[in-house]
Amino acid sequence: MPAHAPETTHDDPLGRERAHLTASRSALRAMREDVEALDIRDVTANWVNAIVLQAQIDDRIKALADLAHTPLFFGRLNYLHAPGAELAEGAEGEQFYIGRRHVHDADGDPMVIDWRAPVSQPFYRASKKDPQDISLRRRFGYTGGELTAYEDEHLSDPAEAAAVSKLLQQEIERPRVGPMRDIVATIQPEQDEIVRSGLSGSVCVQGGPGTGKTAVGLHRVAYLLYAHRDRLARTGTLVIGPNRSFLHYIEQVLPALGELEVKQATVDDLVARPGLEVRGTDAAETAVVKGDARMAQVLSRAVRSHVTRPTEPLMVVRGSRRWRVPAYELEEMVEELQKRDIRYGAAREALPQRIAHAVLVRMEQAGEAPDDRVQDAVARNAAVKAAVKEIWPPVEPAKLVLRLLSDPEFLALHAADVLTEDEQKLLLWPKPFRSVKSAKWSAADLVLIDEAADLVERTHSLGHVVLDEAQDLSPMQYRAVGRRCTTGSATVLGDLAQGTTPWATRSWDEALTHLGKPQAVLEELTAGFRVPREVIAYASRLLPSISPGLAPVSSVRETPGSLRIEEAAAADLDAAVVGACRDSLAHEGSIGLIAADARIPVLAEALLAAGLPYLSPGEETTSQSRLTLVPASLAKGLEYDYVVLDEPAAIVDGEPDERTGLRRLYVCLTRAVSGLTALHSAPLPVALARPSSPAGV
Numbered sequence: 001m002p003a004h005a006p007e008t009t010h011d012d013p014l015g016r017e018r019a020h021l022t023a024s025r026s027a028l029r030a031m032r033e034d035v036e037a038l039d040i041r042d043v044t045a046n047w048v049n050a051i052v053l054q055a056q057i058d059d060r061i062k063a064l065a066d067l068a069h070t071p072l073f074f075g076r077l078n079y080l081h082a083p084g085a086e087l088a089e090g091a092e093g094e095q096f097y098i099g100r101r102h103v104h105d106a107d108g109d110p111m112v113i114d115w116r117a118p119v120s121q122p123f124y125r126a127s128k129k130d131p132q133d134i135s136l137r138r139r140f141g142y143t144g145g146e147l148t149a150y151e152d153e154h155l156s157d158p159a160e161a162a163a164v165s166k167l168l169q170q171e172i173e174r175p176r177v178g179p180m181r182d183i184v185a186t187i188q189p190e191q192d193e194i195v196r197s198g199l200s201g202s203v204c205v206q207g208g209p210g211t212g213k214t215a216v217g218l219h220r221v222a223y224l225l226y227a228h229r230d231r232l233a234r235t236g237t238l239v240i241g242p243n244r245s246f247l248h249y250i251e252q253v254l255p256a257l258g259e260l261e262v263k264q265a266t267v268d269d270l271v272a273r274p275g276l277e278v279r280g281t282d283a284a285e286t287a288v289v290k291g292d293a294r295m296a297q298v299l300s301r302a303v304r305s306h307v308t309r310p311t312e313p314l315m316v317v318r319g320s321r322r323w324r325v326p327a328y329e330l331e332e333m334v335e336e337l338q339k340r341d342i343r344y345g346a347a348r349e350a351l352p353q354r355i356a357h358a359v360l361v362r363m364e365q366a367g368e369a370p371d372d373r374v375q376d377a378v379a380r381n382a383a384v385k386a387a388v389k390e391i392w393p394p395v396e397p398a399k400l401v402l403r404l405l406s407d408p409e410f411l412a413l414h415a416a417d418v419l420t421e422d423e424q425k426l427l428l429w430p431k432p433f434r435s436v437k438s439a440k441w442s443a444a445d446l447v448l449i450d451e452a453a454d455l456v457e458r459t460h461s462l463g464h465v466v467l468d469e470a471q472d473l474s475p476m477q478y479r480a481v482g483r484r485c486t487t488g489s490a491t492v493l494g495d496l497a498q499g500t501t502p503w504a505t506r507s508w509d510e511a512l513t514h515l516g517k518p519q520a521v522l523e524e525l526t527a528g529f530r531v532p533r534e535v536i537a538y539a540s541r542l543l544p545s546i547s548p549g550l551a552p553v554s555s556v557r558e559t560p561g562s563l564r565i566e567e568a569a570a571a572d573l574d575a576a577v578v579g580a581c582r583d584s585l586a587h588e589g590s591i592g593l594i595a596a597d598a599r600i601p602v603l604a605e606a607l608l609a610a611g612l613p614y615l616s617p618g619e620e621t622t623s624q625s626r627l628t629l630v631p632a633s634l635a636k637g638l639e640y641d642y643v644v645l646d647e648p649a650a651i652v653d654g655e656p657d658e659r660t661g662l663r664r665l666y667v668c669l670t671r672a673v674s675g676l677t678a679l680h681s682a683p684l685p686v687a688l689a690r691p692s693s694p695a696g697v
Helices: 013-036 047-063 166-173 189-195 213-227 229-235 244-250 267-271 284-290 294-304 327-340 344-365 372-379 382-391 397-406 408-415 421-427 443-456 475-483 508-515 533-546 570-584 597-609 648-653 658-669
Strands: 073-079 095-099 110-114 134-143 146-153 203-207 237-241 263-266 314-318 321-325 464-467 489-494 521-525 563-567 591-595 627-631 640-646 672-680
Touching: 013 047, 013 073, 013 095, 013 110, 013 146, 134 166, 146 166, 189 213, 189 521, 203 213, 203 508, 213 229, 213 237, 213 464, 213 489, 237 244, 244 263, 263 267, 267 443, 267 475, 284 421, 284 443, 294 397, 294 408, 294 443, 294 475, 314 344, 314 382, 321 344, 327 344, 327 382, 344 372, 344 382, 344 443, 397 408, 397 443, 408 421, 443 475, 475 508, 489 508, 533 563, 533 658, 533 672, 570 591, 570 597, 570 640, 570 672, 591 597, 597 627, 640 658, 648 658, 648 672
Parallel strands: 095 110, 203 489, 203 521, 237 263, 237 464, 464 489, 563 672, 591 627, 591 640, 640 672
Antiparallel strands: 073 095, 073 134, 134 146, 314 321
16 A cells, blocks of 8 residues: 655646645635624524524534644545446446545535545445445545645555555554544544444443543544434533543544534532532442442332321312312322332322312312312412322432431331341441531432432433443442433443442443443454553453453554563662653653552652653643653543553552552553553562463564
8 A cells, every 4th residue: 555755746646635625724714704704683583592593603613613733634535436326337436535524615515525424434444355336545644734645545456455554553653742632534444333333222332441442432422413413412412531630631522523512521520419519438348338239229218218108188178168088099199109100209299289180070079160270279279288298298319318328227227138237337427417518428429319319300311421431330320320311322431451449340231231221232342553562462461360351452553662661679769760751751742650649749759859840630731741640540541652650569559459459550551652661669560470461462
């Protein structure tokens, strides 16, 4: 597959491609100017409509931005025949430029086709074995936003052998500075199948380090918004990440693809409630119990326990008439509502209408002709409201959880045969808090309150939710996410080997059941594009200890010299780490110094003493500031061109148990794109002494 540099002959294909790029940029600028020139004064009926329409126009203007260092198109397809036409002999083909967004000229003819359009699909899936009616696939190489090279594949030419794309390889290996970028130019066939899967079904993607699962999830959102824009505009989309640093790292991917409306949040954001602040922490064993799915049953019992059986008849006075509803009839209403298994709050709202209907039946039997207004008036009658408050009192979710965690008898009553006595003791606060506001709630407590709130009133459901780093969620957290997509679909992304919480997911089947999506399709990505083969093979030595049976990633990138393991005396370790950072900064791209959380203050002081300024995770790297000091607990999901890893044994020891520690180490070992230097003074974990798996080599 020949790669072409600039040509100086009269036949100048590269010059023609550059000319098309210039013309496309001009057309995009004209599209933007057309939107900017819109005058909405005569088409809006009132100021509210004007504000809404202007906001839509502003979003459209932002979506049409021409980003200087982002190529407007990255490929070209030459079809043998016009797409959709009969494959008749002599039928004329068509040529399409594939890019991040659609661009058309003044006549409306396309100059760049959106990568998500059906006609663009062969760019990602066509091959020599299956050319999909493509005669030529051309990839473009860029430097600083300028088109500098191209590379051709004649897919329908049997004389040309299949070859690895050098431009594709260069794009994957391009140094990383700044936030995560899109992979729209490098999507692989197996990734594209996931990206273009339908909106109606949920998908779970198991992918090891460097397989692109996060990028696949984000690009799937972009594709779904393209294919189902009207529906998702009504129902909404949400990307859920593990922490704020991670969300900041990925936040520019969708806007670069022209998608501005996708919200991002952590699970903690989802369950946050006004006036309730997370000020407490749980011991690992307590957090495990609070995150167990059995807590949903305990909460359900506690909520329903507030309903009491009516024992007295109800007397409703209307004018000079009195209407009696006997206790047995009230009891039948309560039983009927309980059997329907509707939300507690919805049943509470329905009960006064049931009572009012019974009164209206008696009024009709007495010869009156009441209408709906009379029924509503009866439902609001003071006696009816008092009876409902007695029979079906309001439940405040936070107060309910406060009582469960404070009152041993109340907890024991509703946890009987569900939680053991020891588990109940773990849940109870040593010193109960007096009120909801004074309580030192933990993150797990707010998940319980969210569950209780959903038992009272249904949680709003979105059209599509992407859940990244899902392996770290507890069953109760899965339920909290699942409530946000009960009527929509989900894309679940994760790696069982990277689970670093005591409650980490054991199997995707179990996780998807808790999420409420047991029918989700499970896809596995095993081809690694980010981490060098030598590095992933070394990290894969941990797999038998942390996730037996999980297939190691097979990296497509062989980078000799990308892995260095160096031992230093304990007294010299800090200096050796600083030296490794200085050496790494001699390379182009971003540098991450990853260390156990307890080592961060010491290393921060050593870096500053050496005159090496550093960033914290979430701060954007620039060409002048490329070194980030990363606590091991925040490394997940991040990537750097070069990683310096400090004291692997300390990372393992920083976790509550060895298995979790080795999983944390696996995460930290696999953050490098070009090279990893690991320094240690303590002996390396025994699991790293195992020879590499053949699949990882």
